[in-house]
Amino acid sequence: MCNEYAQERSLDELLKEFAQLDLSLAWDGGAPNMEPRPSIRPTDPSFIVTGRDGGAHLQQMRWGFPGPRGPIINFRSDDRSFAKGRCLVPIDAFFEFTGPKAPKSKWRFTPAGQPFLGVAGLIRDDRFTLLTCPPGPDIAPYHDRQIVILPREHWAQWLDTTQPAPPIRPAPAGTLEVVQIR
Numbered sequence: 001m002c003n004e005y006a007q008e009r010s011l012d013e014l015l016k017e018f019a020q021l022d023l024s025l026a027w028d029g030g031a032p033n034m035e036p037r038p039s040i041r042p043t044d045p046s047f048i049v050t051g052r053d054g055g056a057h058l059q060q061m062r063w064g065f066p067g068p069r070g071p072i073i074n075f076r077s078d079d080r081s082f083a084k085g086r087c088l089v090p091i092d093a094f095f096e097f098t099g100p101k102a103p104k105s106k107w108r109f110t111p112a113g114q115p116f117l118g119v120a121g122l123i124r125d126d127r128f129t130l131l132t133c134p135p136g137p138d139i140a141p142y143h144d145r146q147i148v149i150l151p152r153e154h155w156a157q158w159l160d161t162t163q164p165a166p167p168i169r170p171a172p173a174g175t176l177e178v179v180q181i182r
Contacts, residue, residue: 002130002147003073005094007047008036009116014058014090017115023156024055032058042073048121048128049088051159056088061128075122077131077148077168084161087128088150089119095181096142106182107142112174118155120148120168136170138178146170 009017011034018025032047040046042064049056064071094117097104111117120131131148139146150158154166 002094002096002132003042005040005089006038006092007034007040007090008038008092009090010034010036011058013115018049018056021152021155023159025049025058026052026055027058032060042071046128047090048123049090049159050123051086051161054160056155056159061123061126063128063130065124065127065129071127072129074132074145074147075129076145077120077133082122082131082165085122085124086158086161086165087121087123088155088159089121089128089130091117091119091147094119094147096139098142103182105180108179108181109139109176110179112177114152118150118152118158120150120158131168133168134170136175137173138171138176142178149175 011031015025034047040063043062045060046063047058047060049058064073093108093110096107099105121128122131132145133148135143135146148168149171157163157166
């Protein structure tokens with residue numbers, strides 16, 4: 001499952017995208033330094049968005065809940081409801097690996113027609129994990145699960161835990177573009 005992704009958007013680009021949704025994006029303290037990060041791996045710090053005061057709150061947390069055999073970086077969403085702890089992870093690309101032996105083939109998935117993806121996640125204490133669901137047609141040839149990619153129109157509802165969570169579904173065909181990079 002997804003164990004590497006990229007965050008390459010600038011703060012200005014994130015602000016613009018959230019403003020188009022009439023969702024204010026704020027943070028604590030001074031403006032965060034959002035350098036482009038082409039590779040974020042488990043336990044790395046990453047920017048996430050949580051709901052706060054009717055808007056969106058940008059903060060940095062480490063990827064992966066502590067687990068008995070290493071960090072829990074992906075969490076199955078199947079038949080679960082998420083009344084609290086929801087977050088949105090802005091992702092420019094994610095990677096999947098195929099093949100039986102190292103080095104495996106590496107595939108880069110990027111949004112088709114959108115500047116970045118909003119991936120459903122959960123927070124616990126000072127960590128977050130990415131939710132997964134069965135694969136959509138763009139991912140099925142590469143993996144038997146996919147990260148939950150929320151349509152833009154569901155971002156505000158996902159972040160507002162006073163509302164029920166929007167439906168979690170596989171991404172429809174044409175959501176992603178894929179390129180083999182190794």
